[in-house]
Amino acid sequence: MGTYLLRRLLLGLLTLMAITFIVYGLARNMPGTPLTVQLGESDPSRKLNPEDQERMKKIYGLDRPWHEGYLRWLGNVARGDLGRSFSRKQPVTTLIGERIGPTFLISGTALLLTWLLGVPLGLYASARSGLADERATSLLLYVLYSFPTFVAALFLQIVFAVWLRGTSWELPLFGMSDLPADAGWAARAVDIARHAILPVTCQTYVSLAYDSRFIKANMEEAVRQDYIRTARAKGAGPGRVLFHHAFRNTLIPLVTLLGLSLPGLIGGSVIIEQIFTWPGMGRLFFESIRERDYPTIMGLTLMFSVLTLLGQLLADLLYCLVDPRVSVE
Amino acid sequence: MNDTQTNSGQSRGGQSRGFWADAWARFRRKPLAMAALVFVGLLAAVAVFAPAIAGTKPVLCRYKGRIYAPALSYFDRRLEPTIFARDRFRGTYPRNLKEKDPDSWAIWPLVFQDPHRAVRENEWPGRPANPAKDEGRPSRINLCGTDQYGVDVFAKMVHGTTIALLVGVVSMGLAGTIGIVVGALGGYFGGWVDMLTSRITEIVMCVPTLVLILAVVAIVEKPTIWKTMAIIGATGWTGIARLTRGEFLRLRQSEFVTAARATGAGPVRIMLRHILPNALAPVLVPITFGIASAILTESALSFLGFGPPPPAASWGSLLNDARSNLSMWWLVVFPGVAIFLTVLAYNLIGEGLQEVTDPRLREARK
Numbered sequence: 261m262g263t264y265l266l267r268r269l270l271l272g273l274l275t276l277m278a279i280t281f282i283v284y285g286l287a288r289n290m291p292g293t294p295l296t297v298q299l300g301e302s303d304p305s306r307k308l309n310p311e312d313q314e315r316m317k318k319i320y321g322l323d324r325p326w327h328e329g330y331l332r333w334l335g336n337v338a339r340g341d342l343g344r345s346f347s348r349k350q351p352v353t354t355l356i357g358e359r360i361g362p363t364f365l366i367s368g369t370a371l372l373l374t375w376l377l378g379v380p381l382g383l384y385a386s387a388r389s390g391l392a393d394e395r396a397t398s399l400l401l402y403v404l405y406s407f408p409t410f411v412a413a414l415f416l417q418i419v420f421a422v423w424l425r426g427t428s429w430e431l432p433l434f435g436m437s438d439l440p441a442d443a444g445w446a447a448r449a450v451d452i453a454r455h456a457i458l459p460v461t462c463q464t465y466v467s468l469a470y471d472s473r474f475i476k477a478n479m480e481e482a483v484r485q486d487y488i489r490t491a492r493a494k495g496a497g498p499g500r501v502l503f504h505h506a507f508r509n510t511l512i513p514l515v516t517l518l519g520l521s522l523p524g525l526i527g528g529s530v531i532i533e534q535i536f537t538w539p540g541m542g543r544l545f546f547e548s549i550r551e552r553d554y555p556t557i558m559g560l561t562l563m564f565s566v567l568t569l570l571g572q573l574l575a576d577l578l579y580c581l582v583d584p585r586v587s588v589e
Numbered sequence: 590m591n592d593t594q595t596n597s598g599q600s601r602g603g604q605s606r607g608f609w610a611d612a613w614a615r616f617r618r619k620p621l622a623m624a625a626l627v628f629v630g631l632l633a634a635v636a637v638f639a640p641a642i643a644g645t646k647p648v649l650c651r652y653k654g655r656i657y658a659p660a661l662s663y664f665d666r667r668l669e670p671t672i673f674a675r676d677r678f679r680g681t682y683p684r685n686l687k688e689k690d691p692d693s694w695a696i697w698p699l700v701f702q703d704p705h706r707a708v709r710e711n712e713w714p715g716r717p718a719n720p721a722k723d724e725g726r727p728s729r730i731n732l733c734g735t736d737q738y739g740v741d742v743f744a745k746m747v748h749g750t751t752i753a754l755l756v757g758v759v760s761m762g763l764a765g766t767i768g769i770v771v772g773a774l775g776g777y778f779g780g781w782v783d784m785l786t787s788r789i790t791e792i793v794m795c796v797p798t799l800v801l802i803l804a805v806v807a808i809v810e811k812p813t814i815w816k817t818m819a820i821i822g823a824t825g826w827t828g829i830a831r832l833t834r835g836e837f838l839r840l841r842q843s844e845f846v847t848a849a850r851a852t853g854a855g856p857v858r859i860m861l862r863h864i865l866p867n868a869l870a871p872v873l874v875p876i877t878f879g880i881a882s883a884i885l886t887e888s889a890l891s892f893l894g895f896g897p898p899p900p901a902a903s904w905g906s907l908l909n910d911a912r913s914n915l916s917m918w919w920l921v922v923f924p925g926v927a928i929f930l931t932v933l934a935y936n937l938i939g940e941g942l943q944e945v946t947d948p949r950l951r952e953a954r955k
Contacts, residue, residue: 275788549803
């Protein structure tokens with residue numbers, strides 16, 4: 261077990277270095293630098309003169325070739341320093357800390373909802389497999405699964421923010437909160453919740469469709485096993501067979517699925533956060549690419565890759581935990 | 590491909606149906622999958638005949654004694670016959686044709702609307718100008734309404750079909766090639782080759798796709814739709830590679846490979862002629878699903894404003910226009926439904942393919 265973990269961690273470290281190296285190279289080779297993109301776009305007259313640019317480049321360490329920059333970044337990361345954002349003049353860790361809450365609010369709620377709804381739906385679908393109501397539900401879920409989030413988001417925005425404007429059903433279009441900072445916490449909570457409804461809906465429905473289909477597929481495989489026939493033969497009721505005998509045996513793939521959803525939980529969704537201008541990680545990443553904010557891009561990439569690898573490792577470890585037959589070696 | 594027949598379970602006696610014929614026969618019995626296939630075929634027809642469906646240039650016309658097909662210029666600017674530029678047509682055909690050559694005739698597209706510009710007043714005799722701003726609700730003249738600049742949405746969508754279809758096929762063709770090669774090498778040779786290819790696959794898999802795509806799209810100097818396709822393809826092969834590797838790992842142990850090796854076939858021949866045909870069915874499934882997700886990715890990129898520059902109008906860029914003006918619901922509904930139906934169609938085809946080629950699922954249906 262110990263050697264396995266060590267090997268996985270070392271391999272993970274190598275993978276991380278390869279990923280960050282690639283992304284750093286890509287980021288530094290995007291046309292424009294943080295200096296030119298930021299200042300030139302907002303106001304041409306504020307464009308830096310060449311001497312100033314050289315001076316700034318030196319300060320930011322952009323005068324060196326990118327592989328040297330990468331090594332420097334790597335050294336800083338090893339010392340626990342993710343650097344400062346060029347465009348926001350703040351440490352990257354602070355920025356991430358600010359954004360992690362809002363993203364988690366959306367993705368955490370969405371994940372919870374997905375599982376709360378998805379598991380019963382999947383069980384229901386496998387219990388009534390082949391019947392008319394199940395076929396209709398499954399088809400609907402399948403259609404939902406193919407429905408692009410950004411289209412759904414725009415539809416919802418049109419319905420709730422344009423057509424229902426002025427009614428009590430109206431929901432805010434953008435942002436996380438309209439209230440001033442000194443409003444009472446209860447009012448603020450309600451306001452944030454109202455802002456969160458549409459993004460949460462968008463993030464939930466796709467994974468709901470996917471997860472319930474996944475559960476149903478696993479259940480269908482489970483109910484064909486011999487032990488289910490045995491359970492039925494000894495007189496266990498249909499509910500007990502379904503839940504106690506079949507569902508418990510499908511937990512293993514579900515655990516893997518849970519592990520793989522870890523990066524999304526904290527990384528957020530670029531598209532959803534961008535549409536609803538939700539101040540989360542996905543939007544931060546999108547903005548940092550546009551602003552050529554290398555430290556932020558790298559910080560987010562590092563975090564995201566660590567989470568992906570960690571999620572995979574966690575899934576594998578949990579796998580052994582729930583299924584004693586599986587061994588890590 | 591005799592060895593594939595054992596999969597279909599019908600190889601007993603005489604000439605039985607091959608694996609693919611068998612799969613096709615099963616596929617045909619699936620109404621949803623067949624409907625999806627017909628829909629994609631229809632889209633392909635729309636893409637090919639786009640200039641004849643919506644455009645402002647004649648499909649075929651006779652002008653000064655010769656026959657031209659100016660509509661072809663919608664595919665490529667260079668196909669526009671030079672005579673019309675010389676005679677100062679400036680892109681408006683109906684009036685100019687009659688004025689400059691009274692004997693001319695022309696076959697017009699079904700819908701007289703242009704995907705790149707607003708139709709002006711009286712450009713088509715007696716027809717008002719396209720409404721601009723948020724006035725352009727769907728009407729008899731503008732079937733799906735017009736955008737802020739008065740450009741017809743229906744024409745844009747018809748001409749955007751080409752992009753939607755090409756994105757899926759080209760990027761997944763690339764991804765499929767990379768994935769199959771990488772997976773085949775790793776699965777067949779094993780050892781350090783497998784170690785290397787698996788590592789590479791894992792690395793590409795771990796970089797969040799949208800991150801990678803956004804970064805690469807930003808690097809590309811002049812974004813074109815082809816570069817977007819290449820990028821989507823170059824990042825979307827990991828799942829295919831893993832599946833191919835698994836199939837090759839399984840099949841390289843089988844008797845027919847040993848037999849092939851005994852007859853003196855080299856590794857390339859064994860991989861291409863003997864293993865690949867047997868591994869193709871399970872690999873084809875993620876490729877089909879990949880087409881759906883490639884179309885989604887392209888629309889999402891265009892939607893975020895990272896798509897190809899105008900005039901190449903993809904469905905996603907229409908949605909991007911809608912973001913700034915949500916009261917123009919037709920800018921969301923029509924392209925949105927088009928993207929959705931196309932993605933759904935490919936997903937249904939993939940699902941059907943999976944059900945007819947996967948023996949485990951086939952038994953389950955009995």
